[in-house]
Amino acid sequence: MIALPPLLAGFLGTVGLAFIIGLELHAYRRRGEAALEPRAQGFGTTRTITLIASLGFVLWVIAPVTPFCVGLGVLGLALMLDYRKRVRAGDASLVPTVIGLIAYALGPLILTAPLAVIAALAVLVLLVLGEQVQIRRFSDAFPTEEGVTLAKFLVLAGLVYPLLPSTSVPHLAGITWAKIWAAVLVISGISYLGYLAHRYLFPRAGTLLTGVLGGLYSSTAATVVLARSVRAEPQAVAFAPAAVIIATAMMYARLLALIVLLGHMDAALALTLPFGGLFVASLAVAGALAWRARGAQTRMHAPVSSNPLDLPVAFLFAALFLLFAAVTQFVTAHFGAAGLHILSFAVGFSDIDPFILSLLDGRFSVSAGAVTGAVLIASASNNLLKAVYAMLFSRNRQMLPAAGWLCVTAAISFALALG
Structure with missing residues (x-):
């Protein structure tokens, strides 16, 4: 040549x-x-x-x-x-x-x-x-308020983040101010991309696509939105169970992406098999439910959840990150791995993202296996919460397959974490 x-x-x-x-x-x-x-x-x-x-x-x-x-x-x-x-x-x-x-x-x-x-x-x-x-x-279609919110986010990412010190937070070894804000920026960015795709690229997304896009920013919020839509439009229930399961499948993918982006490669490798398996299995179950519902009405007018990039939400995430890190430090120091597992189960009924990221960033007196198990337990109890939400907000028996599968994934996660 x-x-x-x-x-x-x-x-x-x-x-x-x-x-x-x-x-x-x-x-x-x-x-x-x-x-x-x-x-x-x-x-x-x-x-x-x-x-x-x-x-x-x-x-x-x-x-x-x-x-x-x-x-x-x-x-x-x-x-x-x-x-x-x-x-x-x-x-x-x-x-x-x-x-x-x-x-x-x-x-x-x-x-x-x-x-x-x-x-x-x-x-x-x-x-x-x-x-x-x-x-x-x-x-022409881009709302002014969206531009203002994005501008604030860019200020926080480009001005605030570089000014934060890389020193550890007092009494929280391994957790630095910069790491906390990096977690805020990464999770807010991923959530915001999913929100923008849902609101502007696919504003009339079908039920299944609503599950995919909603799961990118919050599988819990997506489950609530889908369940409420089922109650408001019972005729559009056919694909809702599959969409709820898809939203949870996206949760596993999103958590793995967050863990990798924030540099926790050991944890990502340990969670690849369980999270990857649950992701694939959930998609298979969702596909089976969607195949069974083929021919039914496919469109559901599910409203888009609120903007996840609001600054109060970002500050709340940072506060929860610090709170969960402090609580985890206390629990692991006094009660060890058993206490951490109980704490993980309880946290799963709230917002698991700040807990999981603070858990991976910190240096606690438990083994790496206990930390991985805590992540699985938190995701499991969060799935139990979504199963309750799916039935409570829809009040429709046709949502039982979704609730049932969420309980199955929770049982599998518990078994992997405690086995």
Whole structure:
């Protein structure tokens, strides 16, 4: 295989990528002009973008400081004059201007940046140009309050988290302030992605999809929502038991993902077999129930749960994390593994995520096997709670298969933890 010289390979890559971007920009301009009166194409042709990229590459090779910066200044002035002309003609879009600057920087980027960064930039540019209508629809539909909440989350992730010390919380060995906030950010991020998918990508999701998406942010909340919907719409009960089981299956996947993302690989390996087995078995049971219900009404108007990224919820999670860590420290110090198992069973009837993550982060006077068993017990008692919720809020005997399977998974988890 013939290897091209680095400069030649970089130049060809710059020209090829600029040509593709130019084609997409040309199509973008044509779509914009189709809605207005015909006029000259102006800046933004494929040839122009390709030549700008070539110029940037050549000037960077000559000298990456003075010639390149002078060329950038001249290009910026030309783009400013072009923008002024387009504004007078009724076209105030900055997209062609920004694309021109990006094209000029393609050469230095290809010569110096990792391939993944170049690919990410190319994908971003092509998506922005090619999905103009879809992006506009999403922008119009995106509520203001969602943007404010997301902005607060980014502040907490980008400003607060870096400022937190990596020192341990007093009297809680192994648990640092940074670890607590990292857990808050990770679980809130995963939950928020599931919430956004449910609310905006699949707002009219069928019953089974409601179970999948709901389980991503809270299998307990999803069970309550599905059970209440069954009571409100008894005719749509056919797929509800399968959806409840799917939500619990997603709980196992979500917990494993959280444990891996937060770096607890030993615990993840220990829980892969039990959680993975319960995940697969739950999907199989849900599939059997869905197959039995085929042909019935598949749509259920289940409301979307509240935004899980609300800041009070994040602070509550952090407070529960600290509380469970302190309680676990006391219980394990005075009652050992037996006390931890009892505590895990009790905590399962509340929010198990902060308990499980605090349990894995801390250094308690029990073995790693006892910690893994406590995670299984907490998930088991949480399934018992969901079984009660499924029957209590639906008041429908057709939910019995879901409640029964949740009890079976709880029994299996108890057996694995105590066996």
